[in-house]
Amino acid sequence: MTNKVVLITGASSGIGKAIGEFLAAKGYRVYGTSRNPKEQEKNGIKFLALDVTKVETIEQVVEKILQQEKRIDYLVNNAGMGITGPIEETPDEEIRKVFDTNYFGVINVIKAVLPAMRSQKDGFIINITSIAGYMGLPYRGIYSATKGALELTTEAFRMELKEFNIKMTNIAPGDFATNIAAGRYHAPVVKGSPYEKNYGNTLKLMDEHVDKGENPMVMAKKVYAVMQEKNPTIHYKVGEALQKFSIALKHILPDKVYEKMLMNHYKL
Structure with a gap:
């Protein structure tokens, strides 16, 4: 059994919940966050209130864990939100909101734990990104951009942290059976919009992919293995x-051939 301390953001449902429960069963001391926890502890996860878009709540949670545990060994950045819609018709405030959650929020949580990890000369940060971050997907372009930005930032961050013995990596899931589709922002399918037909059809296809997705426990086991x-x-x-395989194809195929493959997949 281990007494290592793990902080997981977005742990109340879906992938974050599965990761937390799996690690708790393995003996880790797991702290999970959500904006409005319904319980203080469940299935081995101790819940704390944290909104990744509010730095003060991040700092409060990190300070509380350090007071109780004196260390944070692992950070799993899982909190995130989805967004769909034609980029032209997606409100600026919604674009900023998803970047605040999926990118800037993650960076701020990392910044909050780094002093403690550097002091203890050890730490491991795992960023949950997305296979969508490896390609610009139609009507999911903003979501792809947030996850792609995090993938690249992690590459740089890793090199900056090596001298402190702090490890960092990305784990990119594909489609998993979670409630992300219900929680994501959907730009409305506007009657008479030039995007009405294609966006409407693509939206249905995306929701079908999530509904038929894999069990989040697959991700939990992968996170544990990487740890x-x-x-x-x-x-x-x-x-x-x-x-x-679609990621590998992007490195092999000419750009226009790959683009055509994606358009065929989404029936555009």
Whole structure:
């Protein structure tokens, strides 16, 4: 059994919940966050209120854990939100909101734990990104951008942190059966919009993919496996073989051929 301390953002449902419960069963001391926790503790996860878009709540949670545990060994940045819509018709405030959550929020949580990890000369930060971050997907362009930005930032961050013995990696899931579709911002399908037909059809296809997605426990087991690695690599992908293969194809195929493949997939 281990007494290592893990902080997981977005742990009340879906992938974050599965990761928290799996790690707690393995003996980790797990602190999970959500904006409005309904319980103080459940299935081994101690819940704390945290909104990644509000730095003061991040600092309060980190301080509370350090007061109780004296250390934070692992940070799993899982909190995030989805967004769909034609980029032209997506309100600026919604674009900023998803960047605040999926990108700036993650950066601020990392900044909050780094002093403690540097002091203890050890730490491991895992950023949950998305296979969508490896390609610009139609009507999910903003979401792809937030996750792609985090993938690249992690590459830089890793090099900056090596001298402090702090590890960082990305784990990119494909489609998983979670409630992200219900919680994401949907730009409305506007009657008479030039995007009405294609966006409407693509939206239905995206929701079908999530509904048929894999069990979040697959991600939990992958996170645990990566946590055991002494020298983790930079990028991990978790999902159906076709989803992971699509990333490899992007490096092989000419740009226009790959674009055509995506358009055929989404029936555009």
